[in-house]
Amino acid sequence: MPGKLKVKIVAGRHLPVMDRASDLTDAFVEVKFGNTTFKTDVYLKSLNPQWNSEWFKFEVDDEDLQDEPLQITVLDHDTYSANDAIGKVYIDIDPLLYSEAATVISGWFPIYDTIHGIRGEINVVVKVDLFNDLNRFRQSSCGVKFFCTTSIPKCYRAVIIHGFVEELVVNEDPEYQWIDRIRTPRASNEARQRLISLMSGELQRKIGLKVLEMRGNAVVGYLQCFDLEGESGLVVRAIGTACTLDKLSSPAAFLPACNSPSKEMKESPLVHPPSHGCRSTHNSPIHTATGSRLTQNFSVSVPTLIYTGMGSGSAGKEGGPFKALLRQQTQSALEQREFPFFTLTAFPPGFLVHVGGVVSARSVKLLDRIHNPDEPETRDAWWAEIRQEIKSHAKALGCHAVVGYSESTSICEEVCILSASGTAAVLNPRFLQDGTVEGCLEQRLEENLPTRCGFCHIPYDELNMPFPAHLTYCYNCRKQKVPDVLFTTIDLPTDATVIGKGCLIQARLCRLKKKAQAEANATAISNLLPFMEYEVHTQLMNKLKLKGMNALFGLRIQITVGENMLMGLASATGVYLAALPTPGGIQIAGKTPNDGSYEQHISHMQKKINDTIAKNKELYEINPPEISEEIIGSPIPEPRQRSRLLRSQSESSDEVTELDLSHGKKDAFVLEIDDTDAMEDVHSLLTDVPPPSGFYSCNTEIMPGINNWTSEIQMFTSVRVIRLSSLNLTNQALNKNFNDLCENLLKSLYFKLRSMIPCCLCHVNFTVSLPEDELIQVTVTAVAITFDKNQALQTTKTPVEKSLQRASTDNEELLQFPLELCSDSLPSHPFPPAKEHLESASSNSGIPAAQRDRCSSWIELIKLKAQTIRRGSIKTTMTVEKASPVGDGNFRNRSAPPCANSTVGVVKMTPLSFIPGAKITKYLGIINMFFIRETTSLREEGGVSGFLHAFIAEVFAMVRAHVAALGGNAVVSYIMKQCVFMENPNKNQAQCLINVSGDAVVFVRESDLEVVSSQQPTTNCQSSCTEGEVTT
């Protein structure tokens, strides 16, 4: 009996009228946990009952505490017939189980009914008394913290990053049990909600156990998903990254922390110093996996980059050819882990050494009934297979780890596509082992490796490349090779030098397929997948070139399967990385060059494309500094073979003359228009309309090139469903419809949010589903953040200024980069290049003048900043603040965060891991909620739109209420993982399932902090600023 749960029911308000005669309600409450139930008294005739109950006490195992939700049911007492349920509240008490999070849950919760929606509110207080349990063999994992955030949470520092944890549990879906035929929809929905709540609790507990085994104390980047497999069951699975985190809370620990990486980590989620170019090509090897009797496997490893990586996991696999070259440390760290995967997308500085490229694997499976829920072996085996595939792809890229890793499924009837993707990378071993961090810290000051371009450098052997690629010397350090294009699934490292701004790039694709059953269907899908994957990459590449950019971050490719079609949607944020070569243009070539009118048409198209590229360069302010050829060295000649549509050429392309002439030979993509398909491709390239002026969009956490966010944020979810006209559907028509759907949706968003201009849509997350034959559903969740236009202009207008700013952040990171890192990265290039690198490393020790300049200017910047702080206008240098320890040190030195100041009632929600203009002071626990809503009066509720609109609003409300009850004022890393909508207009019915998650936090406005500081003697502030200077 290691825990005592105490619940008090205080009051209700705005209850619905349950007794028509009196227009009132006789309400009482049932409080249930596990198998124990308590009841309050009946509060007669009121819509605002005051129960003020005693404390209901449940004495339970901590295992149950983790698994079970607290169930609160509000009922209307009826003397003569059965009591009517008004609605329920499920409260996940997990946040109360670890000491640093919430201590009490107290507040107004919406009373939710799956048929009627929210019906009034109830005020509840929940507390937990935990007794220490010393049992080694315990089944619970209380105390392990969970974060949805895919970076090290802001008020923690990572001591060790242990690595990948995964688990899945399966059960029968109550909706498909025989009993469902005789029970009410309400009972069925509630059974499902309860089951899923239970399963997620269990899953979280099991993951927690694994973390404890690894000696970690937290899971970061926790991603939990449901697979509604219909007849064959319900799967709840989760992946995450186990870490040992240290809380950074005491102001005393502050100054020292300034220099430590930890501080950086918590400040800037996106700090990755030395990652090097990712290279992605669509013509990378395609492995078609074996099709077993029932399952068709297929996987593609797409663009690749190599890093000296560290993996995490257990039961080490063979390290591959590079093994011998890895440092001993790295090696052993890797060995321990079965899957060296990390769900993080942003890393502590020094963690990421090189990036190889995107690796992905897909597998088509036929679902069959899960016979024994306690032994979910089949599903486990499926995923293990895919992960193995990913691992081997990473190896092929010379990488030992995969970062930005995620998994997803798409299910249609009995066919299921499992997908996994991530970015192959080489990691620094330091963070993966005990005791290494401290030692490294000391070396940091000596660090002088130019790390900003490091992550772009290829991790694989250039003479033995896994796929054809075009390499040049890095445009930043000129020492190492970089690919011409880099694709990744992670966020842009904050220290990466980017020219201009980024933009959202999407590839959209539909393919019709014949309706088929079982194996035939799976085979058909398997056959289509490689083509889809290929085309999606072609589209991405073309659009990237069209934007004049050379790298993609946050790439997410979603393949959705429907009855008669497959949809592919890839979203990513394109940027121009200064370290990578200027992209060539796109050239169009006709198949029959001598046909006059055709020729004319071609040249017309060519002109349009060139114009678009030029326009885009202007729009996104891409003006790379001109670099003379000699410095760069001539491009490495390379055989290249591309497929029919896309070929690279080694000849200068006319269209980019202004900027590219100096670069001499550039390769341009040639689009050969030899059939209508290709024609269509070109057209579709040109149909994407850029956002209206004042708007930017990206699917990463923050927009490259914008760094002066102001505090206004608006998170939103938008859903659209279109019905295709069923007759004569062709691939082209389908593509056009889908394209229009996405484009129109974006246009609507820009229009709706026009009052926020200038603003940026961040973390734009598209999800496609095919609920029925002719229906396409697109769900978008994103956050609009305003920024200060004037400052944006300033910084972008003068690249010098910008680089100054960057330098300041860099410098912090530079300091934290041990020399060791340099040598670390060396072994990662297993073959001849290694020698070169050694040479280059030695030559590096003579720091280029430019860098010294940067240092001094950085110091100036710090001074400037100190002044700014004194004046109290921090906003102008906000990004700098974020990344630099000095500014932060100041904040933390100040008196305790005035939590009481936070506005009561308002709860912010954002898919990002931070809140602009504010500082997260406390993480209160994970929010993971699952709701079902059903109606049998669809028309009366305003049709499908009215129904879903109300439901999503209700879901937001319930999330906010739970956060507020935990004492929080925001949800970060919010994500709507599932929104399954089904309708039956003929029966006037609809049903929707929504699953959301995020981290509940307490944040304090930076302006509030300033107020506090201004009350302190100025000297205090000043001295801390000075100290900051000295220590850095």
Place this chain on the structure above:
Amino acid sequence: MTSELDIFVGNTTLIDEDVYRLWLDGYSVTDAVALRVRSGILEQTGATAAVLQSDTMDHYRTFHMLERLLHAPPKLLHQLIFQIPPSRQALLIERYYAFDEAFVREVLGKKLSKGTKKDLDDISTKTGITLKSCRRQVVEEMRGSLVDNIQQHFLLSDRLARDYAAIVFFANNRFETGKKKLQYLSFGDFAFCAELMIQNWTLGAVDSQMDDMDMDLDKEFLQDLKELKVLVADKDLLDLHKSLVCTALRGKLGVFSEMEANFKNLSRGLVNVAAKLTHNKDVRDLFVDLVEKFVEPCRSDHWPLSDVRFFLNQYSASVHSLDGFRHQALWDRYMGTLRGCLLRLYHD
């Protein structure tokens, strides 16, 4: 390709003021889109008509969901479903309960019942509903100061709350306002009078502790008004009153002779109105009587407003010098309010 479903839900509920106004004005989505197109919004934003249509639908849906809450504004403040900043909430409520003066003028004094509801539909459904809900709630559950109540329960601004109090007051006492003679009066005129009457002639006016609503006229006071009859019934008193007034105003009034000639008629009119107020029917006709007995005669003699003011001031003040008259307080309570009303009503 047809759009089956199209929604946008923000964590903070987006309120477009322009669309809200169109919605309040009762335009259909189609009309609203047309009006927005005409406003030139497409050119400003580079949006397409389809985008506008979707945006308008979305706002309308939101407003529709909010309407339920707007019927009981305190609920809007405590509800959890829509996160709306306080300033926006205030705007929503204020606009929702704002009314068209011309319209209110029409309904004023009509019994708000099923019968009128049908008429209301013709004029403006929206306002009709709000009026009804407002009145219903005021009648059902409120005690104490009318204005304060409306302000608290509907969270309206001071000005709007006063207007509502006037409407409720008029409706409750069923004042006749629809006669042709009264057509020249605006809603503002009536609201002004109503406020004066609420302040002076109701039970709440006498005793603020009174556990009663101040929308009913003080019955006792109305009974007492009979006593004023002596002012016109007693010939001596009337003459004395007249001479006092005439002495005081001689030379100061441009229309002195007309005044002198009409004094008895006017005085009789004003006092008789007071004396009749015991009957409900006569209360209803208060405004008709005032216009007939005072405003029209003066107007036909072309009294300027300043002269009317002089006259009324002197007329009420002189009574204090009448030794035989014992109801000074009663007279002040009556005349003080009436004077204000008459001055307001005296215009073209």
